[in-house]
Amino acid sequence: MKKGEISLYNPISQNIKILKKIKPDALYTFPSALALIAKSVIKERIYEIQPKLIFTTGETVNQHHRKLIQKAFNVDINDIYGSTEFGRLAFECNQHEGLHILPDCILEFLKDGETVNFEEEGEIVITGLYNYVMPLIRYKIGDMGVPINERCNCGRNFPLIEKVIGRVDDYLVLPNGTTISPRNINVLENVPGILQYQTIQEKLDRFVVKVVKGAGFGEESINQIKEIIKAGCLGENVTVDVKIVDKIPKEGTGKLRTVISKVKKPQIVR
Ligand SMILES: [Zn+2]
Structure with a gap:
């Protein structure tokens, strides 16, 4: 079996070049990183990369990334949940029922x-x-x-x-003390023109959403982001600022965290 590697810190064009050369039968990567490659593959009508299997790991896969990757490579993805300490812990089969x-x-x-x-x-x-x-x-x-x-x-x-x-650490505490799951606000994938995003709770009542924008991003997208975050915060009085950035820094491991809370919170799980 031929093996090759791409680095998540390479420009996307360079990774596509490498993949075209290797022509991998299987891909194993973080979903957010592959979604960016998938976007270019669709846009540039690249047909040479046709893996038979795609495994994603390291991050929760969202539906938007899943669909994008399937469209680009014409194959279902199988998500794997694992950790450094234990290796693989759970996997998705082709039925995708959990x-x-x-x-x-x-x-x-x-x-x-x-x-x-x-x-x-x-x-x-x-x-x-x-x-x-x-x-x-x-x-x-x-x-x-x-x-x-x-x-x-x-x-x-x-x-x-x-x-x-x-992550437990990514749970959010609202001004009235309610704890909410990051899933409440982590639903920005379908806002028009968003390439990547990261929502940071700076204070109890202040959120900053960093956005790497693509085609179709406009005033309406910003309004949608604010509405989604406010609705996710259960109507609490919070301010939401949207900042356009060139890129969003990844974790040391190469993962992209989409929700970060800087608010100290009582331990929610014991
Ligand atoms: Zn199964």
């Missing part, structure tokens, strides 16, 4: 120390069963997820997670 938890680890979903009900959000706590050198027992990975009591049509009997929502 993420199958792999049997070499135990995942618990907790709120206030108790297991949550199915379809409720809980903090993910993991026990690995095969690392004898550095056993991690009931390890708080820092992510939130939603377990479901369903069986997937593919026939695999591994338990399912509906989705992994994101």
Whole structure:
């Protein structure tokens, strides 16, 4: 098997050049990074990159990125949930009915120390069963997820997670003390002309949305962003500023965080 690598810090055009040369059968990458490549592939009508499999990992995949990637490469993506400490933890099969938890680890979903009900959000706590050198027992990975009591049509009997929502740290506290999930405001993908974005809660009542804009971004897009954030904050009195930037800095690992809260909050999950 031929293998190659692209760097997320390369310009998109350079990565496309590399992919055209390698002609990979499989791609394994962060969804936000592949979505940017997919956008160029569609725009420039590039047909030479035709992977048979695409695996995404490292970030929660949103529907917009999923559709964009499928359109560009004409193949479904399979999302994988993993971590540095445990490696792969759960994966999506071709039925896309959730993420199958792999049997070499135990995942618990907790709120206030108790297991949550199915379809409720809980903090993910993991026990690995095969690392004898550095056993991690009931390890708080820092992510939130939603377990479901369903069986997937593919026939695999591994338990399912509906989705992994994101970091516990990214939960937001509103001026009235209510805690909300980052999902409440993390729905800007469909605003016209947004290439990338990052929403930062600077203070309890102040949000700044950094936007890398593409074609079709205008005054209406800015209004939509403000409306979406305010609605997500459950009508609380918050101000939203939109800043146009050239690029949004990635984490050291190359991941893009779409919601960041700088507000100190009481520990919401114990
Ligand atoms: Zn399945």
